[in-house]
Amino acid sequence: MPETIITEKFCRRCQARKPASAFYRRRDAPIGLMAHCKECQRLARRPAPPPPAPSLPGEEWRPVAGYEGWYEVSNHGRVRGGLKSYQVTYQGRILRHTVSDYGYCTINLSRGGNKRLHFVHRLVAAAFIGPRPEGLEVNHRNGIKTDNRPANLEYLTPSANCIHAIETGLAPAREGEGNGQARLTESQVEEIRQLYASGVTQKALAQAFGVGKANVSMICGRKSWRHLP
């Protein structure tokens, strides 16, 4: 008896006639085909994604700088996939962030196969405050590193950020012997004077720059480093 060659088959799930190439072969029967077509099998394996999470009250979404169309960031510090996301499951979905060892929210963003880790607070600041000026860092005003709402973020110089961290108790202050023989640079001295003029206490400045309070007092009182403005 000649072997019958199946060229078409009726899929019992999607109820359509499809060419034999649209079905996987059965392992147990050499010429048999599976009852459901490849596409139906694929859909059955992967459960339907849950619907996109609704926005919170007053939540505003803006594109992530450098990832326009791919990702969006909100004024609640959340990140979601944009319509360009090649995986449909990520479109409009809130992405889960990871809290880094230092307590900051980080998130992996990928575009064109390149995956990069980003700080969520930097994405929010860039979208809602503006591009980060050269040399400045993002500061969490209330000291809570996971509170990434734009109102809680601001750009500061690294040393002002350090002072803020000491004042809010985020970083331990280096005092006495622990601060070593700190040598200040001219730009640090200028920065100390500027920060002192803007209301930062001499004690906080001494701790942030790792020098003695007497040293800071001399700088602010222009008893030392008199050649600088």
Ligand SMILES: [Zn+2]
């Ligand atoms: Zn089917």
